[in-house]
Amino acid sequence: MKRGCAIRTVATGGALALALSGCGGGGDGKASGPGGAAAKPAARATAPAGGWPQPENGRLTAKMCGLLTDDDYARFGHERMPLENGAPAQDGSNTIGCMYILGDQLTLSLQRTAQGAKIAFRQGVAEHQDRRKGKQSVLASNVVQGADESWFDYSTLGGDVSEYEVEARRGALTVGIILSEVPQHPDKDPKGILAGLAGLVLQRLPNVGKADTGTVxxxxxxxxxxxPVSKQVVYNDPVSNKTVTLAGVKLPWHKEFPMPDTGDQPTAALSVTGASALPTGVIGCEILVDGKSVEKKAPDGFMNFCSTTYHN
Incomplete structure (x- = not known):
């Protein structure tokens, strides 16, 4: 991670990093090192007075940078430098980032639904793989005990192979940790260190993210x-907020997908356009949310366009 870089956020359509091969879910509960041997777990740390910091009124706070201690890192054989900055993300998402001198990081993100976190997680791993194209990779999945899905690899933001990262999702909670080692004192088992640290965070937040607080x-x-055929179909994916174009689509045609309530994006732009392959053809369009029609236009001409803004 480049020193002084901005906090990464986790929101639907973005990524804290996360259906691609090699990145599936269903953690196997094993944190293994480079040679495949199980990493030695750290001794259980004593919780501070009042317990480990938890969300306040459903929001993550900077206090949660204290979920991992210097002793936790030391037990895994890594020396963490002092905290440089710990604060909520500035985009309004329920995310905090904790950055330490020399580049170690802890990031937590809590979405309203497990489905929303799952979509963001998988989009994030896809973005990670794109950034690592042509670069060395040690990508491994299912590395964090207690997670629904997780992955480990070199960090892509700094471009330094001495920096590693892990991402783990349990329900609506996502944990990301970056480990930046000192070249003169390389970590012997970065995968085991990161998997163990992420597992500790999940243990110390036993109920966070397990219950949805929003709607899918x-x-x-x-x-x-x-x-019989539409020359072109264009629609907006409200989850990624990307425009998708399809050609040679047979009619009738439909597309269904989940749209999680993230809370950070109270409105979603929904649109679909169809153009007939024949100038004499006619096309109708409709948009439904939860089975209820929110926009519909009867067939009228060789092109038709349905659009609406949906309020969560």
């Missing part, structure tokens, strides 16, 4: 018409 809506786009 179901979005459905529909096109139909008199022609």
């Amino acid at each position: 809506h179901q979005v459905k786009y529909v096109l139909w018409g008199s022609g």
Whole structure:
């Protein structure tokens, strides 16, 4: 990680880093080192007075940088430098970032639904793999005990192979840790260190992220018409906020996908456009949310466009 870099956030369509091969879920409960041997677990640390810091009114706070101590790192054989900055993300997401001198980091993100966190996690791992194209990789999945899904690899933000990162998701909670080692004193088992530290965070937040506090809506786009084929279909994916274009689509056509309530994006732009392959053809369009039609236009001309803004 580059020194002084901005805190990464986790929001639907973004990534704290996370369906791609080699990155599946279902942690096997084993934290292994480079040679495949199980990493030696750290001794259980004594909780501070009042217990380990927890969310306040459902929000993560800078106090939660204290979930991992210098002693925790030391027990795994890594020396962590003093905290440089610990603060909530500035984009309004329920995320905190804790940055330490020389580049160690702890990031926590809590979404309203496990589905929302799952989508963001998998988008994040896809972005990570894109950034590592052409670079050395030691990507491994299912490395954190107690996580639904997790992965470990070199960190991509700093581009330094002496920096490693782990991402782990349990329900709606995502934990990310970056380990920046001193070249003169390389860590013997960075995978085991990071997997063990992430596991400690999950242990110290036993109930966080296990219950949804929001709703997962179901979005459905529909096109139909008199022609057998639509020349082109264009729709907006409200989760990634990306425009998707399809060609040669057979009619009738529909697309369904979940749209989690993130709380950070209270509105979502929904749109779908269809263009007939024949100038004499006609196309109709409809948008449904949770089975209820929110926009519909009857077939009228060789092109039709449905659009609406949905309020969570």
